Amino acid sequence: MGHDTLVKRQFGHRARLALSPAEVLKADDQAHAARTMWNLLHAWWQMMPKDKRTLANADAAIRQARRDIDFLAVLPAQAAQAVLKAYFRAWKNCWEGRAAAPNFKARFRTGMSVDIPQGRDLHITRVHRRWGMVNLPKVGRVRFRWTKDLPVGKRADAENRITGARLVKDALGWHLAFRVQTLEPEPDPHQGPEVGIDLGITVPIALSDGRTHEHEAWLTEKERASLLDLERRAARRKQFRRPGEPTSRRLQRTYDQIAGLRAKAKRRALDWQHRTTTAIAEQYGTVVVEALTVTAMVKSARGSVEEPGKNVAQKSGLNRAISGEAWGRTVSMLAYKTARLGGTLCRVPAPGTSRRCSMCGFTTPGSRESQAVFVCKNRDCGWSGNADHNAARNILHLYRMGLALVPAAGRAVVRRVQRVKPAAAR
Template identity: 35%
Template sequence: MSRFRLYPDAAEEEALLVHCGHARYVWNLACEQGSWWNPRRGPAPGYVEQNRQLTDARGDNPWLAAGSVIVQQQALRDYTTAMAHFFRGSRRRPSFRRRGRAEGFRIVAVKPADVRRVNGRWSQVRVPKVGWVRFRRSRPVPAARSYRVTQDRVGRWHVAFAAVPDPIPVPDTGGVVGVDRGVAVSAALSTGELLSCPGLRPKETERLRRLQRRFARSRRGSNRRARLRARIARVRTREADRRKDWVEKTSTDLARRFVLIRVEDLRIGAMTRSARGTPAAPGRNVAQKAGLNRGILAQGWGLLVRRVEQKAPGRVERVPAAFTSQRCFACGYVVAGSRESQARFCCVACGYQSNADVNAACNIAEGRR
């Protein structure tokens, strides 16, 4: 996906928000129908039946008919695709969308004439029932058959063209590298490099905490609460932008330097599951586990591996993560006592000493368990 920043005017932004509302409405209706399924009632209606129901709904509701049928039909197609991924086990079950979160819609069957260049810096894209919306052309616009318009939590608009970029060529020199992902050190390489994902600075973290405390004391539905929510979203978005920038640069560097990249096969969803439990069986150390989950998610583990696999297809191997941090790279002895701390590894058998994360990365590079 090649993403660019959109700059709509007031009228265009209002029309884009209408498209987002219609796509969200149709998606939520499809989710509601999908939740009806049970052995007695039979399967939920498929795309063809939902499309027929959409035609009837547009005839009964003028506000829905005033929107773009392309946007609404594509929302149904996206839901059908999401359910197919869920039944294959590769994605979670599609859930309801809330206003202000994951706002966007997709347009397919894009023609080359739907994107035009204005000058050396700006271009325009044609959006159904909106017109030509300008965007900042930070790089060449790829030839794509579809694009997606989104709005983030701070109100910025983006357009992403669905085009698969060319993979990074295999380097002439460079061998195998192991990547160990952690919390204190975001990524440790078997070459001895320690990479850290930039997060919020200390002053920004303290500011975020103050805003969150004020937000918790604010009255629901008040204007003050809405302003605080927007200020918190700006801080969170800044953190996410830094993480994505670091992931892009790190993944490109790994794909350009090494022929084969080995990473741990981690189940991040299971690792970051809440420990709250149930009222009948409450969990233990819930606050500590929540802090660990936030630390894991802030490092961008899954995004880093996903981007490396996209930039270096066929050159990424997943190694089982069991005992990679407890095995000595020098002699192969496995014992938990060899890892004296988070950062120091000292083998109790041969006396080999190294950074604990680098030792684990070396084991990953060798494909050891």
């Protein structure tokens, strides 16, 4: 490791909380109060003249609201200030073209969260190999799952510390997302080999050296049957709901059970992606992937009334499979993990990588005989092999040819880059 240069690293870590029913109610009340505070700010913004829409006036308005409305008093003062800053930041993002204009937050369609801006208010201690204790403002001292070493106690200083956190609720319960800042030595260049990666559905990750990383279904057969039964039950109960009527408690409970199973599947997918990308980043110094536009790939084929699409059901199934593999999230994990270990992540153009023969370099029609088999139709070659590994080798070949996609002026352009060989290969 290069100890002469230190780099600041900021990352997040999410831990699951173990709350009692009374503590869950307190956290729920704070989240609803934060959402109400946002809606009140939005209403205030719409009513005030443009010259009165200042941060100072908004701060005075929310202070008065906290005095007048008892329900808002359950929200800590610093959390209310965080809502104010987030609302003004949302308008700034809108004016700069990065996001749409902020709007009212609905009760059932909005994620529940509460910000804890100051890390010093948490008072984190580790009490067990698997558990830690944290102080949540106006909730109390609660336990959380200790799955990652955090800079607390004697390990914490001005450069290595927890700067804040956010309470977040999903279908599996309340979690605490820590914001961590550390100062680490800058890593030396990774001396590992180069590898091309082909992302797919049948084979999620295929490497150019012949290896594959696969996974089982995220839900067991029993869980999938239960999910299908719950979805059918929800569809039947929804038929008896009149337009404009609120959702019944029975239907809402069914929706919660469906969300719990889907959240369990997502958690297992995240765990597999983290383990796989960590292993790849530790072994290889240069990782090459395709520059995929996933949003365009999962676009619906339904078409319009005048020009209806073809094979709509098959395309929708393919879209669900692509979204389930979360290729973009895999690439994002590889990007920051390779950078942290001194490696590099490169993107190359995607067209033609699955149709080109990695042995002779020719692209001939009909070579991709099936999803898993590639047979070169060039009479002078005739090579056959796994189609996913063939695509991965073509991806690595594009990098070795000096082609890389470099973002410029909001678009991707192809530039030739000079490859720097590791010291061991010189």
